[in-house]
Amino acid sequence: xxxxxxxxxxxxxxxxxxxxxxxxxxxxxxxxxxxxxxxxxxxxxxx
Amino acid sequence: xxxxxxxxxxxxxxxxxxxxxxxxxxxxxxxxxxxxxxxxxxxxxxxxxxxxxxxxxxxxxxxxxxxxxxxxxxxxxxxxxxxxxxxxxxxxxxxxxxxxxxxxxxxxxxxxxxxxxxxxxxxxxxxxxxxxxxxxxxxxxxxxxxxxxxxxxxxxxxxxxxxxxxxxxxxxxxxxxxxxxxxxxxxxxxxxxxxxxxxxxxxxxxxxxxx
Numbered sequence: 250x251x252x253x254x255x256x257x258x259x260x261x262x263x264x265x266x267x268x269x270x271x272x273x274x275x276x277x278x279x280x281x282x283x284x285x286x287x288x289x290x291x292x293x294x295x296x
Numbered sequence: 297x298x299x300x301x302x303x304x305x306x307x308x309x310x311x312x313x314x315x316x317x318x319x320x321x322x323x324x325x326x327x328x329x330x331x332x333x334x335x336x337x338x339x340x341x342x343x344x345x346x347x348x349x350x351x352x353x354x355x356x357x358x359x360x361x362x363x364x365x366x367x368x369x370x371x372x373x374x375x376x377x378x379x380x381x382x383x384x385x386x387x388x389x390x391x392x393x394x395x396x397x398x399x400x401x402x403x404x405x406x407x408x409x410x411x412x413x414x415x416x417x418x419x420x421x422x423x424x425x426x427x428x429x430x431x432x433x434x435x436x437x438x439x440x441x442x443x444x445x446x447x448x449x450x451x452x453x454x455x456x457x458x459x460x461x462x463x464x465x466x467x468x469x470x471x472x473x474x475x476x477x478x479x480x481x482x483x484x485x486x487x488x489x490x491x492x493x494x495x496x497x498x499x500x501x502x503x504x505x506x507x
Contacts, residue, residue, distance in 0.1 A: 275323065277329040284336045286468050
């Protein structure tokens with residue numbers, strides 16, 4: 250348990266601001282293309 | 297889906313190019329990312345989330361779609377210096393235009409829609425109604441304004457995924473691809489500029505003060 254916590258702590262230390270920024274930018278681009286275009290094939294049945 | 301494929305393909309090509317050139321890989325330095333997240337919320341509620349999209353009337357869906365795309369256009373304007381962004385904006389602008397002049401939804405003809413769903417399902421949708429829970433409205437080609445900008449293209453028969461897309465979607469895909477691929481170039485020019493500045497600083501430091 251203790252080692253797991255230590256590992257988690259080490260892992261979170263490795264995540265720096267740049268990683269978070271890249272993840273956010275990637276999320277933004279994915280949301281952008283989903284929001285800008287037509288992602289769906291069509292309905293699978295009547296509404 | 298095709299738009300996401302373009303994005304992933306652009307990222308893959310960008311990574312490969314960076315590896316070949318032995319350069320660091322860079323992601324587009326987007327500004328005002330929060331604007332995209334806010335812009336997506338109306339679409340998330342009206343198109344993507346099954347629990348909420350059933351509850352919201354179509355009028356509000358169309359308003360939400362237009363507002364969402366206006367926010368995305370503002371985002372494009374604020375990030376206009378990134379290469380590829382103008383193509384993204386152009387595609388988005390064309391989609392926005394055709395949606396705006398056709399009552400807030402992307403028009404799709406029954407002929408095109410017939411390639412996406414079976415005839416029995418298609419018959420349950422009257423002309424002028426929203427096509428499923430998506431962004432499309434079923435309209436005859438002759439009743440569609442700016443029909444050349446509507447969802448009228450289909451993937452070739454061999455593809456397992458059926459989807460209709462517009463000229464705007466094609467431009468958005470190309471823009472996303474370009475944006476991702478061009479990042480390596482931008483990063484390289486930035487690094488070169490940084491090296492020059494570093495060199496100039498070194499030269500200045502090495503110059504004796506009394507000169």
